[in-house]
Amino acid sequence: MKHALGGAALAIMAATSAYSEAVKPANVAFNDGIVEASLTGQPGDPVAGRAVFADRKLGNCLACHTNTDLSEESFHGEVGPPMDGVADRWGEAELRAIVTNSKKVFEGTIMPAFYIDSGYERPLEDFAGTSILTAQQVEDVVAYLLTLKE
Amino acid sequence: MNLKKWVTFAAAAGFAGGAFAQDSNSLSIEGEAMVTETAAPAHMENVSTIYSGWRFRSTETQALETDDFDNPAFVFVEQGMDLWGKVEGAAEKSCASCHEDVADFAGLRTQLPRVDDGQLVAMEDLINECRTERMAAEPWEWSKGNMTAMTALIGLQSRGMPISVATDGEAAPFWEQGKELYYTRVGQLDMACSNCHEDNYGVMIRADHLSQGQINGFPTYRLKNAKLNSIHGRFKGCMKNIRAEPFKEGGPEFKALELYLASRGQGLSVETPSVRN
Numbered sequence: 001m002k003h004a005l006g007g008a009a010l011a012i013m014a015a016t017s018a019y020s021e022a023v024k025p026a027n028v029a030f031n032d033g034i035v036e037a038s039l040t041g042q043p044g045d046p047v048a049g050r051a052v053f054a055d056r057k058l059g060n061c062l063a064c065h066t067n068t069d070l071s072e073e074s075f076h077g078e079v080g081p082p083m084d085g086v087a088d089r090w091g092e093a094e095l096r097a098i099v100t101n102s103k104k105v106f107e108g109t110i111m112p113a114f115y116i117d118s119g120y121e122r123p124l125e126d127f128a129g130t131s132i133l134t135a136q137q138v139e140d141v142v143a144y145l146l147t148l149k150e
Numbered sequence: 151m152n153l154k155k156w157v158t159f160a161a162a163a164g165f166a167g168g169a170f171a172q173d174s175n176s177l178s179i180e181g182e183a184m185v186t187e188t189a190a191p192a193h194m195e196n197v198s199t200i201y202s203g204w205r206f207r208s209t210e211t212q213a214l215e216t217d218d219f220d221n222p223a224f225v226f227v228e229q230g231m232d233l234w235g236k237v238e239g240a241a242e243k244s245c246a247s248c249h250e251d252v253a254d255f256a257g258l259r260t261q262l263p264r265v266d267d268g269q270l271v272a273m274e275d276l277i278n279e280c281r282t283e284r285m286a287a288e289p290w291e292w293s294k295g296n297m298t299a300m301t302a303l304i305g306l307q308s309r310g311m312p313i314s315v316a317t318d319g320e321a322a323p324f325w326e327q328g329k330e331l332y333y334t335r336v337g338q339l340d341m342a343c344s345n346c347h348e349d350n351y352g353v354m355i356r357a358d359h360l361s362q363g364q365i366n367g368f369p370t371y372r373l374k375n376a377k378l379n380s381i382h383g384r385f386k387g388c389m390k391n392i393r394a395e396p397f398k399e400g401g402p403e404f405k406a407l408e409l410y411l412a413s414r415g416q417g418l419s420v421e422t423p424s425v426r427n
Contacts, residue, residue: 063356075354076356077353077355078355079350079353079354079355110341110346110350112339113340119340121337121394122336123395124338124393124395125395127338127393132339
């Protein structure tokens, strides 16, 4: 529970091996709603990203987004837009910005920022000073989203 | 309406169970009609109609509330009745020693929380004041079984009556504090109550159908934990879900939030004890 780790073993290994080189949440460079460079300097793994997308303790993206590619999961939320064809609508640098900190792209959005570790109030002690996802998990999710074409 | 264009799209694509906003069912309990939908009070700028949480539940869950025999909360109301007559404390009194009939409390639930001597008090405070001041007994914990049994029993006496809390005069600063809390984002997920219960009621958030977060049915029996749940216990649960450090049950923040939420339900019938999932 403590860190956003603990998903698929693969994701953990990817995250730890790349951890030292990862851009810190506070240093992610946003330019007009895009984040150009990989947060880890490494490519994301779409298979690990798919697991992060569904995992209730990690991305839990399904809480708010329907996604036909994950039809084996029984509950898909409707708070945000469907993910089908999302890669036809947004490029990699835009998706990286949306997953890192959606508030930089959609003003006032309900969607959580997945890669910030400060700037939120009253976090539960276990989560204080941490981001929901690691840099590598963000990259993995972005790589996964890029596979969602129609 | 807060239906979004992609909700229609999602349902057409065959996802998310196709739950749309609140349903149009009407509730009567033991033959008495309840108001589960009414015009929003003037202070609510972003919502025109308010709905009881009952309107967002499945037909199976809804049915459990229509008949006291089927309503699992009544086991606890019975326990409340036993506690009502039970002598406890150094003064050797029970509730019944001072209050002739629990039915005399009809209307009380609709007006709480309220300001007494400059303090905002909830029903739990009134009950504990009797226990400590008049019975010389131990206070009950805010959300424990004996307390929720008693708040259910007393709340039931107002069933069918419209929520009508005072928000002006001495109550105004507490109400303002509650409103502020309602719209303040908290937790690692950085959300406010309004993000879910005002901006997104009627849509699915994973397996849950979001309601307006009304408190007219509390304490509420939840199928999830098979017991009565207090208002502050529910606030705590919602805060933990967004990874926020909850305020203290019975503390000033939750009481202010309770007052503000009650005022967002003005005119809805008291449904205590309600059934939710």
